[in-house]
Amino acid sequence: MQAWSSLPLLILLLVCALGAVMVRDLIGAVFILGSYSFFLALAWAWLGSPDVAFTEAVVGAGMSTVLFLFALFQTVPKEDPLAHRDTPWLAVMGLGVLGLLLLYGATDLPRFGDVEAPANMYLSPTYIQQSLAQMNTPNLVTAVLMDYRSLDTLIETAVVFTAGVACALLLRRYNR
């Protein structure tokens, strides 16, 4: 599994991200964003994390596309006169410099899958060795999410609940 073999996938990701920004038709942009999420799910699966890939495919390519379409049908399509002004070259150059700085910082990151990396030395071996014996759960991700780090998942569930309540309070109208 060489590094260059994921290059077509990364090029597709970049093309989809650029297309979602540059296309003028909003519904087309929503579908390109959905295909971006699908290619991102393929990238996660290629990196060996099927749980994240599954969530990305279901939430990014499925649910968020549907919600974007619902939001589009509720809003009025309007031409923005600000979209036609000149390219802000200062911001473009600033973003380029920022990207170069991030790439320079990424050279100090540990190699992918490195057992000597700090993230893989502290708690991960304990989880990997003991989760099956402690809770009969072969899927390590579920064991960490639902038992070892269950309080975090509880707060995440509360965040989703809050988002639903906020949407209902702000948007729900019944005209009978």
Added chain:
Amino acid sequence: MIAAHDSLIVHTVSRVLLPVIQLYGIYVLFFGQYGPGGGFVGGVIFGSSLILTLLVFGARSKENYLAKRALHADGLGLILYVGIGGLCMIFAGQFLNYSAIPLPGFDLSATRSIGIVGTMTGVAVDIAVTSISIVDSLSLADEEGHLV
């Protein structure tokens, strides 16, 4: 409110697909301990099947009683999750330490496994209800009942 779709093909295909989608969502939820999946993904898949009933059969039909009833269950999943955590505290354990719950016939690891199933179900209920609630919030109707 959403008007019913008027195509017979869409109705027939949805009637075949809906039980499969719902069964797959439940399978993903309970298979999350053995493979990829879990409460979040299972809840999203089940919630999207409820959204499909709303889109195809319309908001006023009898076929989507589950989607309409689901709006009353807002917060039920969170109560289930916190309730399991509180049950652990009642049996003198830490909050969300499932092994504190005494289940006769189950050893310590099996009790924790059942606690994981219970909390995953809570997450799935919460996600499904929230998704159907957001879709219901985003859908308005004109006088004829069409989605505007």
